[in-house]
Amino acid sequence: MKRKPVHVAMYSGGASSAYVAYHMVQTYGRENSLLFFTNTLWEHEDNYRFMHEVADYLGMEITYRTDGRTPEQVFYDYKFMGNSRLAKCSEELKVRQTIIFLEELRDEHGLEPILYFGIGRHEQHRAENLKEFYAHRPLESVETRFPLISTFREEIDAKRIIEEDWGIKLPIMYELGFSHANCGGRCVRGGFQHYAQLYRTWPETYREQEEMEEQFREHFDKNVSILKRNGGPFTLREYRKELEQNGLQRYLSVEDDTVPCVCTL
Structure with missing residues (x-):
């Protein structure tokens, strides 16, 4: 039929x-x-x-x-x-x-x-x-x-x-300048530009994501992270300290490297 x-x-x-x-x-x-x-x-x-x-x-x-x-x-x-x-x-x-x-x-x-x-x-x-x-x-x-x-x-x-x-x-x-609205800014497919934008716009949301990552690392005793640098883990805590030290603008101006979800724009 x-x-x-x-x-x-x-x-x-x-x-x-x-x-x-x-x-x-x-x-x-x-x-x-x-x-x-x-x-x-x-x-x-x-x-x-x-x-x-x-x-x-x-x-x-x-x-x-x-x-x-x-x-x-x-x-x-x-x-x-x-x-x-x-x-x-x-x-x-x-x-x-x-x-x-x-x-x-x-x-x-x-x-x-x-x-x-x-x-x-x-x-x-x-x-x-x-x-x-x-x-x-x-x-x-x-x-x-x-x-x-x-x-x-x-x-x-x-x-x-x-x-x-x-x-x-x-x-x-x-x-507010985000390239996409996936997961209210907490998208793990977001790259360095995305998380710099998140920290500038909603620092409290960034810290929620940072804390989630830190708790996961501690709970499973794994050196893992959402962001990667030079082929290895680079935590949101490390990135936040870098943003605070060097200023946000240089990171906001780079190309967004978010990888979109399969079913969403």
Whole structure:
């Protein structure tokens, strides 16, 4: 029996995924669409505000999936501190929850999911990776679409459209200078520029992340860290002292080296 298609926006809390969701709903209708969000429980509260205002604008509900653990709890469960090279938090809290949801759509509701991502031309490699990933998982391949690459000939100024045309204020983390809003700034895939930005903007959040890292190192008696330098561990405590000694500006001006999560922008 042929399944009915359902169009699923991978709703991340960013401007691009919001615009792609809008395009998807306008094209296929609310009755054939879903807004899907995997919650890590570390998101900034203004991200939730933005997502719900956009959902209201679209006349849609948000479908949430939550593992129930925070990234920190995942690190302890696997005895492994997440970093830019390997982040079990993304794998467990986002990818695994997404695959479970896709199987539910097929097995329990008889629907065939088609996934929509807010990835632009400047991230073509991410689109290719996601296309390849969902071609082999879950048990059957899942179609992936990237409208900002394949549909629109010109670059879409999603941020301007959302604020000026929709009248919705963007998430505060854009205004504060972050390149992404993953996990409210505590993303372990963030690099040196990201954590310098975090320390400048929310030093108390930086210290929370620093303390989490120190407790993990002590608990498991492992010389591990989120950041790496010269191929080895470089702790947030060491980095904070360097930032305080040398000044933030030189670190803020370097290129952001965050490695995006699999399912998010």
